[in-house]
Every structure is written in structure tokens, then in C-alpha cells.
Amino acid sequence: MELFFMTLTTGIMVGGIYALVALGWVLIYKCSGVLNLAMGEMTLIGAYVSLSFYSMGVPFLLALLISLIIGFILGILTERIFLDRLIGEPVLTVIMVTVGLSFFFKGCVELIWGTDTRVFSPPVFPLEPFRLGPLYIGQVYLWSFIAAMILLLVFVSFFKYTRWGLAMQATADDEMAALSLGVSARFVYAAAWAIAFMAAGVGGTLLGNINGLNISVGYLGLLVLPAVVLGGLNSVPGAIVGGIAIGILQNFSGAYLDQYFPGGVKEVAPFAFMAVFLLFKPYGLWGWERIERV
Amino acid sequence: MSTTWLPCGKYHETYTQDHAWWQTTFIRGKMIALFAVLFVGIPLLADDYGLSICNNVGYTVLGALGVQLLIGYCGQITLGHAAFLAVGAYTSTLMILEFPWPQALLDWGLAYPISILVAAVVAGIWSVFFGLPSAKVKGFYLILTTMAAQFITVDFIITQYVSQIGGRGQAFSLPVGTIKVGPWVIDSDLKVYFMMLVLSIFLIAVMVNLLRSRVGRAWVAIRDNDISASVMGINVFGYKLLAFFVAGFIGGIAGAFWISNLAAISPEHFPWSWSLWLVGVILIGGVGSIHGTVFGSIFMVVVIEALQLVIMQFVDTSWGSRLFMDFLFIKEAAFGLVICAFMIFEPNGIAYRWWQAKNYFNLWPFSY
Numbered sequence: 001m002e003l004f005f006m007t008l009t010t011g012i013m014v015g016g017i018y019a020l021v022a023l024g025w026v027l028i029y030k031c032s033g034v035l036n037l038a039m040g041e042m043t044l045i046g047a048y049v050s051l052s053f054y055s056m057g058v059p060f061l062l063a064l065l066i067s068l069i070i071g072f073i074l075g076i077l078t079e080r081i082f083l084d085r086l087i088g089e090p091v092l093t094v095i096m097v098t099v100g101l102s103f104f105f106k107g108c109v110e111l112i113w114g115t116d117t118r119v120f121s122p123p124v125f126p127l128e129p130f131r132l133g134p135l136y137i138g139q140v141y142l143w144s145f146i147a148a149m150i151l152l153l154v155f156v157s158f159f160k161y162t163r164w165g166l167a168m169q170a171t172a173d174d175e176m177a178a179l180s181l182g183v184s185a186r187f188v189y190a191a192a193w194a195i196a197f198m199a200a201g202v203g204g205t206l207l208g209n210i211n212g213l214n215i216s217v218g219y220l221g222l223l224v225l226p227a228v229v230l231g232g233l234n235s236v237p238g239a240i241v242g243g244i245a246i247g248i249l250q251n252f253s254g255a256y257l258d259q260y261f262p263g264g265v266k267e268v269a270p271f272a273f274m275a276v277f278l279l280f281k282p283y284g285l286w287g288w289e290r291i292e293r294v
Numbered sequence: 295m296s297t298t299w300l301p302c303g304k305y306h307e308t309y310t311q312d313h314a315w316w317q318t319t320f321i322r323g324k325m326i327a328l329f330a331v332l333f334v335g336i337p338l339l340a341d342d343y344g345l346s347i348c349n350n351v352g353y354t355v356l357g358a359l360g361v362q363l364l365i366g367y368c369g370q371i372t373l374g375h376a377a378f379l380a381v382g383a384y385t386s387t388l389m390i391l392e393f394p395w396p397q398a399l400l401d402w403g404l405a406y407p408i409s410i411l412v413a414a415v416v417a418g419i420w421s422v423f424f425g426l427p428s429a430k431v432k433g434f435y436l437i438l439t440t441m442a443a444q445f446i447t448v449d450f451i452i453t454q455y456v457s458q459i460g461g462r463g464q465a466f467s468l469p470v471g472t473i474k475v476g477p478w479v480i481d482s483d484l485k486v487y488f489m490m491l492v493l494s495i496f497l498i499a500v501m502v503n504l505l506r507s508r509v510g511r512a513w514v515a516i517r518d519n520d521i522s523a524s525v526m527g528i529n530v531f532g533y534k535l536l537a538f539f540v541a542g543f544i545g546g547i548a549g550a551f552w553i554s555n556l557a558a559i560s561p562e563h564f565p566w567s568w569s570l571w572l573v574g575v576i577l578i579g580g581v582g583s584i585h586g587t588v589f590g591s592i593f594m595v596v597v598i599e600a601l602q603l604v605i606m607q608f609v610d611t612s613w614g615s616r617l618f619m620d621f622l623f624i625k626e627a628a629f630g631l632v633i634c635a636f637m638i639f640e641p642n643g644i645a646y647r648w649w650q651a652k653n654y655f656n657l658w659p660f661s662y
Contacts, residue, residue, distance in 0.1 A: 035434045085638050091433055092371055093637050096577050099373075099570050100633030107627025111620055225438055233434075261454070268450040275427065275442035282431045 002134065007255045008248060009137055013145035014210070015247020020148045021203035022224040022231070022239040023155055024196030030172035030234045031192035034083060035091065038098045039200060040221030041105035046071050046201015047208040047217060048113050051120060060124045067201045075197030079190045087189075106218065117214040124209055144206040151202055152240060155195060159236065164191060172234070219267070223250070226274035232287025241285070246270050301656045332491055337484055345483040347599055349555055352490035354591035356548035357568075358575045359497060359584075360541035365573065366582035367505060368537035369517030370428055371437050374444035375545055375572050377424075378417045380564035381447065382546030383553050384456055385413035387466050390473070392459070403474040406554075414546035420447070421542025428534045432520070444566050453561045467558035480554045493551055497544055502584060504540070513537055517582075567626070574633045580643025589644040597632065598625055 021043060028036050050067035054060055082101060086094050125143050129136040159165040170178040171188040179185055200221065207217050224239075227246040231238025253269035283289045301320075306312045316322040336348060357379055364370045389409035399405055424443035428436055457466075473480045480486055504510050512533045515523040524530045553559055571594075579590020602621060608614030617624060636643065 035437075082634055082638070089637075089641065092365065092577075092581070093641055095371075095434070095437065096573065097634050097637045100574070100630040100637065103567070103570070103626045103630030104634070105630070107623045107625070107630060110623035111627065225441070229435070229438060261450075264450055264454060268445050271442040271445045275424075275439045275446075278431050278435050278439055279427055282435050 003255060005135055007251045009132075009135060010141060011248030011251035012244055013137070013141040013247070014251065015244035016145040016148040016152075017203050017206045017243075018220075018223055018227050018247050019240040019243025020152055020199050020206075021221060022227040022243040023152060023236060024199035024203075025224050025228055026231075026234065026236055026239040027155075027159075027168075027192045027199075028196045029228075030236075031168050032083070032087075032189045033094075034086075034098065035095050036098045036196070037095060038102035038105060039196075039224050040218035041102045041109065042071075042197055042200035043204030043207070043221035044109050044215070044218045045074065045105060045204075046197070047204030047213050048109060049201065050205045051118060051208060051213055052113075054120055054124070055118075060120075064202065064205060067205060068198045071197035071201040072194045075194035076190045078197070079193040083189065083193070084186065106215070109218075110215065115215055117212045118208075119212040120209055138210075140210050144209060147202070147206060151199065155199065156236065158195075168192060223270055226270040229274050229284055230277060232284030234288055235284070235286035238284060238286040249273060299653055299656050302658070333488075337487065342483050345487050347595060349483060349486050349490055351591050351595045352487075352494050353548060353552050353555070354572070354575055354595060355494050355588055356490075356497065356551060357545065358572045358579075358587045358591055359501060360544040360548070361572045362576045362581075362584070362587045363501065363513075363544070364537055364541045366576060366586070367510065367517060368513040368534065369520070370425070370534060370537060371433070371573075372440040372541070372569075373437050373573060374424070374440035374442070374447075374566075374569050375541070376564040376566065376569040377444045377447035378421050378542045378545035379549035379552070379568075380452055380561070381420045381542075382413040382417040382549030383559050383564070384452060384466075384549075385416045385546070386410055386550035387468065387553055387559055388456075388459065389413070390468065391466065400474075403476045403478070406473050406475055406480075410547060410550040413550040414543045417546025417549065418539040418543035421538045421545065422535050425535050425538030428538070429531045441566070444569055448561055448564050448566075452564075457561065465558040465560040468553060468556075473554045483555075486555050489551065489554060493547065497547065498584060498588075501544075505584075509533070509536065571629065574629060576643075577633065578636045578643055580645030583643070583645040583649075585648055586643050586645035589648065593644060594629070594632075598628070601625070601628055 021039060024042075025036055025039050028034050046067045049070050050060075050063040053063035053066050058066070078101065082097055083094075086097060123140075125140045128139070130139050130142050131137075159169060167178070167183045168188050168191060170181070170183055171185055175185060178188075204213075204217055204221065207213075207220055211217075223246055224243070227242035228239055229242070230245055231240070231242030250266055250270055254266035257265045257269065300306075301318065304318065306317075311317065316325055336344070340348065357375065360378070361372060361375050364372045364375075386406070386409040389412060390405060393405075393409075395405045399408070424440060427439040431439065460466075470481065471479050475489065478485055480489060505513070512523070512528045515526065515528055516530055516533055520530050549564075552563075556563065575590040575594050576587055577590070578593055579588065580586025601624065605614065605617050605621060605624070609618050640646075
């Protein structure tokens, strides 16, 4: 039973980070209709930037802030240079541009930072576990979860209450109507990419704090895909629920299925689950069902 | 891309002419010259380095053919094709290593050809299994299920279980002399080259003929609009699964062929990035065009090799040697940029330019 609750809490905490990254993904899809496969590499870039600054002796929060700023700039640049010219192109074209971007980002990251595992040293969060009743939770997990939740709140309230956020929502809902009301669609697209890049960067930094940072953190960024499929591609609450659910699922399969299927069941389980889930509910829990006409 | 026009003033008079492979004397001459270059010119002139580049091109063509069939002709976007190559390669290897072949078959050199066929069928069935979701989902969702195919097959089943068979550890190495086709032991680049040539020409011919049959027209109808296709009485699901089977079949042959060039195979030969690479190749070459598959393969392999040669020039300088050490990463970054550039500036691919050029000359001087 102890194992059960430990796994559950760890799953929820890691899932919080996935939820943050998934939010960025959903934002891009909602606003501009781009299905982004470069999310994993975006988490890598943000994580490495903050790690470099942290190793230079910059305080952690400041390093995180710098990575947010750089993520913001990179997001706008990416949108302006690559995605802006592709509005209205077929799905495959846009997806493959993001695949090209992911190759490009990954190559650059490996070129600049190498492939060895790096850790945040000295550790950002204290090593001794935090005690909650009978459960022990690593402080890394707890603080990461709290940070992820704060940022989720910030992004969601930005989306809900500020003028820019409302403009983004309007564009996501009906682009033509938003344009005729004076919302600049180009601004909205750029903002969506900037926010996604920032969210991914923070997610990557937190994930890097847990297990050290190497290229495989980019693979964790791919886990947002099962998360958003579970929640529905264009639903912000869906992304959050989906992210947490995938975190839980991953940790449970690691804890309970590993004895039956030794090896990498933890990495594969979310994808296997996603493939099966798609068969029954292809639009996710809260996604919009599209009715197709000829 | 539609058909190429006939030169000015030439018309078909019979259906036989209309269905012919090589429709004019010029095309016949051109193709014979091409075959002469491929079968005689390159083997005589190229050294081992040149041949190995040709083999790489051939492997990419074989791998990308199945992707072209699925994406370009049936509209089923797949990002997990390397899984089926891996299934083919592993089936063939395991059959060669573990199957109790009768001595007669070994003497006649039939073991490897038979294992290629079996590998193709197994990969085809495996592909159909992961094509099943296409009954309900399409577009982006299908991409996700094919991605799942890649991770489940290569990163889980093959890495964790198949690689453990026989206790050889991660890599399966093939003893010298086990890869034997008829009387020839495939042990040099030249022999691999000829095998590659025969296989690719055969498979391209099969694909082209398939595409101009009832099956091919059904696939194209599904690609263009699956709802209209079902209204016209096409069994959409059946033909989708058939497309997955044929694509997996070709992928299996490609994987089983490639073990002749590799001394040892391991799961690292079939990563997810290789699936993406194959999709990139057909996008650069041109979606929905057999020419495009070949052009894209040649372009990508040659560009990467040229990049490597350029960096080799600077290997003496300190930054040059560092770049050379990290060439794998430069390759990835360059590939990403090339894909983005093609998608933005030349979305129809190289094959479109080729088609334009041919029509320009065919219609000259009345090109309007």
C-alpha cells in the first residue's frame, strides 16, 4: 500500500511538469493549428540554457528567468522565420517543418552542450526527503510540482483575464471573426509560440533537476503527445488533466508492470496506452469532435 | 503530379501504345542508357567509397518506397516506418542464425533469399497490425499511432526481448559466408550494389504497375478524399490495410537487404529519427511520385556526404577536428534545415521541377 501511495504522489508531481509542457503544446495548436513535434527539443533548449547560467553561478531563480526570456525570443524567432510562411499549408507540410525544427534544435543542442549527462551542481533543492504522514517525497519532486502549478496558474490566468490572452482565445475560437474585430493573428501566433517555448523551458529545467540533464529529456518532452491526446487536442484543462494522468500512468507501469515486462516498460507504456485509447475515443476527453463533409 | 505530355506532334494510336512502359524511342534510348550506366558504368568506374554511397542511396530508396506508398499514394501519414525495416532485418537475421536449414538449401544459397521473403511477409503483417487504428483515426492521430508502433517495436520488443534470443547481447553479428544468394557470397560492396540494384528496380517496377491498376487507383481515391472514395464503393478500410501491408512488405525487404551490408545489426540502426528521415526524403523528392523517392534519396545522401567532405578539408584545424568529431550532430541539424527550406520554398519537391523540365522540352517550341 505504501508503494501505491508513493507511486501515486510521484506520478502526480511529475505529471504536473508534463501538464506544463502540454499546456504550451495545446496553446500552439489552439491558436495556430500547428501540430508541433518539436516540443521535446524545446524543453531541451530551455533546460540547457538555465543549466549553463546556473553552473556559472547565477542564482537558480534568475537562471530560470533568463531561460524564460531566451525562450520568449526563440519562440518569436521560430514563428517568424519558419511557421509564419506556412499558414494554410497542408497538415503534413506543417508537421514536417516542426520535425525539421526538432532535428535542427537537437543537432544544435548536441553541438553546443554535448551528449554527456549534466547535473545541476550544487543541487538546487535539498536532498533529504520531505515527510508527509507515512510518505516520503523527494523535495525535488515537491518543489518542481509547486513551481509547475504556479506557472500553470499564471499562464491560465493570463489566457483568461488579460487582453492579450483574450485575443488569443478569440483567435482560437474563430479566426475570421477575431480578425474582423481587429485582433492581429500574426501577433497571436507569435505569442503562442513564445509562451510554449517558455513553458517547455521551465518544464525541461524541472525535469533536469530530477534526473540530470541529457538528450533523453527531449524524449520526455514527447510524452506531451499522449497527454494532449488523452485530454483532447484543443482543451487547456484537458492538457493539465492529461499531463497528470500520463505522469501517474507512467510511474504505475514502472512500479507494477516492470516485474512482468522487465526493461523499458515505463517509457513505452504511455504510447501503448495512447494507441489503444485512440481506437475508442479519438477526440480525447474534452476535444472538439469535427464532423466531416465532402 | 500528372502524366508527362508526349512530344509535339506524337499521338497514341492503340491502347498498347498508351499502356507501354517506354512510350517513345527517345525514352527507350534514355532508359537503356540509364541501365547501362547503372549495371556497367558505375561498377566499372566507382571505387569502394563510391559504391558504398550508391548502396546508401539504394537502401534509402528501398526504405522510402513504402513511405511513399503510404503517404504519397494512400494519404496515411506514417512516422514509424523504421519499425518495419527493423522487423524485416531481425526476422531475416534470426532465420539465418537460428533456423535449422537443410544442408541442400544452404548449398544452393537459398537460405538468405527465403529469409528475405519471410521477413517481408512478417513485416507486412506487423505493419497491418499497426494499420488497424486507421479504421477509426486519420491525420494527426494516425501519426501518433505510427509513432507508438516505432516505440513499441524497436525500443521495447526488439531491444528488450528479441535482442536476448540466443544470448548474444545487444548486437547480432552475422558470420562471414552466411549471406549467400545462389552461388554468390555477398561479401563486397560490389555484390551488395548489384543486389541493391536488382531489388530496387524490381520493387519500383512492382510499385509502378500496382499504382496503375485498380488497387492503385483506389489508393489515390482514398488519398484525395476518403469519404468520396467510400461513396464510390471502394472498401476504404480494406484498401488502407492493403497499403499498410504492401508498405510493410517493401520495408521488410529493405531491412532484410540491409543486413547484407552490416556486419552486425542492433536496434540503434533503426531509431525513430530514421523513420523521420525517410519521410523527409520523400518530402524533399516530391510526395506522390516514384521519381521523387529516388531523387530525394540521392539528394539527401549526396548532400550529407558533400558536407562531410567539406568538413574533412578543415580537419587539421582545431575547430575543424571538433566539427568532424561532432559530425553526427551537424548531419541532424543540416537535415532539419534542409527539410524546413524545402517545405517553405519548394513544397512540391525535386520531382516537380523534373516534371516541368521534361514537359518544357517535350512541348518545345509550343510550350503554352
